[in-house]
Amino acid sequence: MSDKLANVINWFLSKETMTYNKLQTLLYYSQAWTVAILNDSEEELDYKLFDESFEAWEFGPAIPEVYERFNDYDESALSDAFDNYEFNEDVEDILEEVLSLYGDFSEEDLGYIVRHEKPWREARLYDTRQNVIPLERIYSYFAEKQDRYNF
Secondary structure: HHHHHHHHHHHHHHHEEOOOOHHHHHHHHHHHHHHHHHEOOOOEEEOOOOOOOOEOOOOOOEOOHHHHHHHOOOOOOOOOOOOOOOOHHHHHHHHHHHHHHHHOOOHHHHHHHHHHOHHHHHHHHHHOOEEEEOOOHHHHHHHHHHHHOOO
């Protein structure tokens, strides 16, 4: 697991105790909105929170390394955080907005929402590469949605 991903995990776990599935979904949304807001096109996705890819697992998007790290923890209350996190103001604002927008949803509700969005559905149904959700698809879907949200 990269330090960048560990920092984002730590940020979320420092804000609230949550289940494993909720953490995975918030990681997905934080990456999605960061990519959509801080890049100009899907051809040049230079800015992202971390390099790990999401896969379209049965209950929603997942990063295998996060699953491996938290697999043995009580899913009702993840609170084990890493040492540090530090982000620039733009990223901190995006993370705060993601938590504000999605944080009150239960893991079941988040799973329902994300499984009805195009990037997860297409990867789950059509992708033959372990159901990887391509970052380009994430960008194009969320870039279209920016005006509907406070981002």
